[in-house]
Amino acid sequence: MNNLKDKVALVAGGTRGAGRGIAVELGAAGATVYVTGRTTHGSPSEYNRPETIEETAELVTAAGGVGIPVQVDHLEREQVRALVDRIDRDHGRLDLLVNDIWGGELLVQWETPLWKHDLDAGLRLLRLAIDTHIITSHYALPLLIRRPGGLVVEMTDGTKEYNDDNYRDSFFYDHAKSSVIRLGFAQAHELRAYGCAAVTLTPGWLRSELMLDHYGVREDNWRDAAAREPHFVISETPRYVGRAVAALAVDPDVMRWSGQSVSGGRLAREYGFTDVDGSQPDCWRYLVEVQDAGKPADTTGYR
Template identity: 70%
Template sequence: MTHSQQHHPQGTPAQRQGPLGGKVALVAGATRGAGRGIAVELGAAGATVYVTGRTTRARRSEYDRAETIEETADLVTAAGGRGIAVPTDHLEQDQVRALVERVDAEQGRLDVLVNDIWGGEQLFAWDAPVWEHDLDKGLRLLRLAVETHAVTSHFALPLLLRHPGGLVVEMTDGTAEYNGANYRNSFFYDLAKSSVLRMAFSLGHELGPRGATALALTPGWMRSEIMLDAFGVTEDTWRDALGAEPHFAISETPRYVGRAVAALAADPDARRYNGTSLSSGGLAQVYGFTDLDGSRPDAWRYVVEVQDTGKPADVTSYR
């Protein structure tokens, strides 16, 4: 059996039974956080999911964290899909080209591209003006958060456009409406997250007439592995952090935004969102999915109406 024959495009019979059975997805930046949550939910819907990142069981990125892309792939498979881990540095054009060539050789199609590469947590300084910010770190943040998305789209979109109905999801932090009216933490962070929003808008213009859809998507206050560690809690004990930060009550798991992507990918009329900016909480109201605990947090409405107005934390009617 050849290498390509090991990954049949139709997947297993169990996969074909899901709403995304027979579909192929690439989640770029799926080691942890939203990328992992999205990959798992696409798998739960029956898709074959290629997951990329720089941290493997053999080598860690500068994050120096334990989560690996192999673990993400295993979670995808356990959820009912087929997870395939491909170590990739999305700043390296040859690696991205090889990744897409592999997907093409093994599957012959790409139905969903999720650009979730970020890598900037350790690179931006909160509220530091640009003249005081470490310049090398700021510029690397922009490369990791913006250039990687452009490189990936450049190589992956011809394959995605081979069949009509493809979906591109640009992952960011904040909606276009919110980020357009608010300063986000630092010059470099603000620029990175706003640039991704504009990328989705631009891709919408380029992909829409060619039969595909591009959109921007943000989770709410997400309980990623890094966020939980920052508060010194786990997913089981996350409410212990509410004493230090009461507004954390609106938070959501990475699987919530994953369910948003799975719903979009299964929606034959997703093109109505082409070029727009969406949120996990907003899409939950449209598609009816919930977070793992059965709640339906609407974080960005909460941030605007409660947190940013200085009101006491109260998630009543917001989740």
């Protein structure tokens, strides 16, 4: 599967979670993938997690692509500018930008009203979730629009339909994730004249490294977490949303998705890919029709 050979991608925020899954799947399709983040060997971020951008880049290369780790704080304009300048010098092109920068999990005070939430933590969350995406696109888009067919994927949590109808249990989290959807919509409008697309994409209930640790399970025994949270049975690996991005990247008619907010599950039905276990979880439909409806956990018809 070398559909993306000779294509250059930037996965901004590729240290772990969805970003890592996306980078690896792009590598499996043959792409050269610049993987950015703050955590490197010997230089952890405020998360103090073990995952590093070097590990992600190694996984990209092992999958069949070329992984290039670059330490970048996407709130620092000069670091982002230097990153894009490097990609330009190395390749003279950028075919795919994935804005997956986040870093706000430790800052959210769930089910805490705005006036009680730590204001500094909330405002930093917004900067990490929104400003990073804007800064990165500001510097990267001039390189991306040199060739028609470029694609921007804005990563968020929740589709527009779901977020419009549901409060996400935190003023700051709700605002952050809904704002990213609008970032994708606005970029689609501005990129259209250049023959480039922008799509906002959400994974489902992601079995990220953080989530597995939260439930005290590993990927090989993740179903044990259902004893604590039955609806976890709808969860998916980060590779699933990675396959969604890869499918968009090779679609010659990707402009049909431009400006839309879609889920990995919806794209799986459209393109026919599956998660690594062969299943096809449709998390956002499950959340509405089963979990939010108060029904017992049952994935029949949803994966």
